[in-house]
Amino acid sequence: MESYVDLVRRRLIDRNDNIVGNLDQLGDWNLRFTMRIFGDCVDEEKRKELLAGYTEYWSEKELREFARGFIPAYTQYAIAELEEKKKDGEQFDPPFLTQEEYQEMAVREKWPRIGRFGDQMAPLQLRREIARMALLFRPYMLSDPGFSEGVLEFALYFDLVDRLAGRSPDDLRAAASGIAPLVERAIAAGSGEACEGILREIRTTAARAAGIEADPETLLGPEMERYPREAPPGWKLRELRNALETMKLKDLRLSALVHLDLLTTEETREIVPPFLSRFPSFYEMPSNPLRELILAIAERASNRSINFFFDRYAVGQMAMTPPVSYLVWKLMPEQEKLARLREDNAKMDSAMMARHLARFLASASPGELGDVGRQISLVTDQNFISNHGSILKMAGGGPSGDGVKTLYDAVTILALRMMSLKEGERQGTYDMIRAKIAGMAGMSLNSPEGGE
Numbered sequence: 517m518e519s520y521v522d523l524v525r526r527r528l529i530d531r532n533d534n535i536v537g538n539l540d541q542l543g544d545w546n547l548r549f550t551m552r553i554f555g556d557c558v559d560e561e562k563r564k565e566l567l568a569g570y571t572e573y574w575s576e577k578e579l580r581e582f583a584r585g586f587i588p589a590y591t592q593y594a595i596a597e598l599e600e601k602k603k604d605g606e607q608f609d610p611p612f613l614t615q616e617e618y619q620e621m622a623v624r625e626k627w628p629r630i631g632r633f634g635d636q637m638a639p640l641q642l643r644r645e646i647a648r649m650a651l652l653f654r655p656y657m658l659s660d661p662g663f664s665e666g667v668l669e670f671a672l673y674f675d676l677v678d679r680l681a682g683r684s685p686d687d688l689r690a691a692a693s694g695i696a697p698l699v700e701r702a703i704a705a706g707s708g709e710a711c712e713g714i715l716r717e718i719r720t721t722a723a724r725a726a727g728i729e730a731d732p733e734t735l736l737g738p739e740m741e742r743y744p745r746e747a748p749p750g751w752k753l754r755e756l757r758n759a760l761e762t763m764k765l766k767d768l769r770l771s772a773l774v775h776l777d778l779l780t781t782e783e784t785r786e787i788v789p790p791f792l793s794r795f796p797s798f799y800e801m802p803s804n805p806l807r808e809l810i811l812a813i814a815e816r817a818s819n820r821s822i823n824f825f826f827d828r829y830a831v832g833q834m835a836m837t838p839p840v841s842y843l844v845w846k847l848m849p850e851q852e853k854l855a856r857l858r859e860d861n862a863k864m865d866s867a868m869m870a871r872h873l874a875r876f877l878a879s880a881s882p883g884e885l886g887d888v889g890r891q892i893s894l895v896t897d898q899n900f901i902s903n904h905g906s907i908l909k910m911a912g913g914g915p916s917g918d919g920v921k922t923l924y925d926a927v928t929i930l931a932l933r934m935m936s937l938k939e940g941e942r943q944g945t946y947d948m949i950r951a952k953i954a955g956m957a958g959m960s961l962n963s964p965e966g967g968e
Contacts, residue, residue, distance in 0.1 A: 520606045525595050532591040539580050545740050547579040548572050552668040554590045557615040560640055562593055572742040573751045575758075611636040618645070619664045623657065624703050631696025634689050642688040647676035649695050650722035650732040652715055655707040658699070671743040672735055675843050679726040691725035728847065735846045737831075745842055756814050760807045768806040769799070773895040775813040778820045780865040787812055823888045825872045828860065829935040835872075836863035850932065857928050866908065866920040873920070873927065873953050874903040877961070882934070882942050903959070911956040923956050 518526075535542075535550065542550070555567055566589055570582060597614050601607075608617070610633040618626065618641060630637065630645060637645075651667045652658070660666070667673045680688065698718045705711040716731065723732050763771065776784065791809040795801045801809070821827075824835040832845025832853075837860045845853065861869070878900045879885040894900040911919045927949055934945035954961050 521598060521602050524598055528591055528594050528598070532587055535587055536584065539583055542580065542583075544576045544579065547576065547583055548740065548742075549668065550583065551579075551586065553619070553665055554587070554594075556644065556668060557619055558590065558593060559615070559638065566590060566593070571748055571751075573747050575755075609633050610641075611638075615641065620661060621664070622659050622661045623648075623652065623663060623699060624659055627696050627699040630692055631700070634692040634696070637692075639685045639688055642685075642692055643677050643680040643683075646680060646688065646691055646695065646722050646725055647673050649699075649718050650676050650726065650728075651736075652718055652722075653733055655702070655711045655715065658703055669739045671737055671741045671745060671842070672732060674743045676722075676726045676728075676732070679728070679843075682727075683725060687725070691721065694721050728843070730847060735843060737842065746839070752818060753811070753814055757811065760810060763803075765803050765806075768803055768810070769801075770892070770896070772798075772801075772806050772810050772813075774822055774892055775810050775817070777822055777871060777895055778817045779813065779868075780863075781867050782865065783816065787816060821888075822891050823886060825875075826882075826885050826931070828857065829931050832856070834860045836860050850936070853932060854929065857932060858925070861921075861924060861928060864924075869920050869924040870904050870907040870911075873907050873924065873957075874900050876927070876950055876953055877903050877957075877959070882939075882946050885946075903957070906959060907953070907957045910958045919956070923953065926952065 539547075551567070551570065551572075555563060558566060566586060570586075572579075574582070594614070594616055598616075601612050601614050604612075609629050613629075626645070630642075634642065648664055648667050651670065651673060652663075657663045683691070695718055698714055698721065702711050702714040702718065705714055719732055723730065728735070760768065760771070776788070779787065788809065791805055791812070792798060792801070794805065819838065820835060821833075824833050827833045828835055831842050832840030832848075834840070834856070837856075840848070840856060848856075864872075875885060875891060875894060878894055878897065879887075879890065884890050907920065907923075911923050930945060930949050930952070934942050934949070937945065950961060
């Protein structure tokens, strides 16, 4: 009869062969998630070796090529750890658990062991387990063997692991000692309201250990958001250059218009004329000069994107100034957020503000306003262009554009408050914003010029 080590070793080898043999069928999401799963099962020293140079911002092809070497190397590491941990027999308490065994165990199975033997766990493993408890949102997760892998879909988990790195081993053990009896109470409580209350207490305890005084459920973010959230230097420009090489003339023109939308009037006067002066008009520029123009704008506005004017309210990704860390933004008081937003506004001119306001009019809901494809399509939309002009003319308030700036400030305040509401409660405030913009510009929301 095969021993436990023999069975697990064979399973690890078979899994390796299956994944490597099917890498060509895995897309970006699956490749990044695979690296997250295995990366969560290596110690800090080996992680630096196995994941040296790795970034989730690589292309799918680059991710796949990295995985071809990483997965077999990880498999060798996992087998060596298995053989080391079980060399004195089949023991399943810390410190004899492998990192994969921690990842595979359900909360109700794992945490009684952590409660008894937490002082024999590596600090990194304690950080991982405490971070997971901050994402324990529902009673069924106590028994779900896939829970430990599931949390890896969220960047917040990695935020928490990183923040817990600042705590001493004694602090980590103290936090785990506080969580373990709560887990036992939650298991005993079943799946009702009493259990939900205990889970909130568990999340609060875990989050507080990471220095966060908020329910992590309010900080979750989208699934499989790239981590870290800041792209490596030069990544956006490299990706843009590669994309431009494959674009036809029609698409290059649209891309150029999208990039021009990111500039103030002064920046446009500075960057565009040397490119445009060689041709009778923008629409007579051939492909290569358009590529050069787009790259010149992208170099100047490397941290800008067409949707950041709205994304900033939710995640702190500013339109004109350096971004605020997602977690810092989520925890920042409203008045501090407003101060940062006004700093961002101060870098805009009235023409840029009017374009942003016109986008509110052209989008019937916050969902439409946050839809990148929808916002890109507006750059050639005649109603959007007309609305932009009307806002500048009617709300401008003179050469300085003070009227537009005053309106934009009022919209900034309302939009920030709107995004603090639950998603289903935002439409009323959004309608108020659109009505305010239309009123100042002398338009009706029910007219074609008003965007409906």
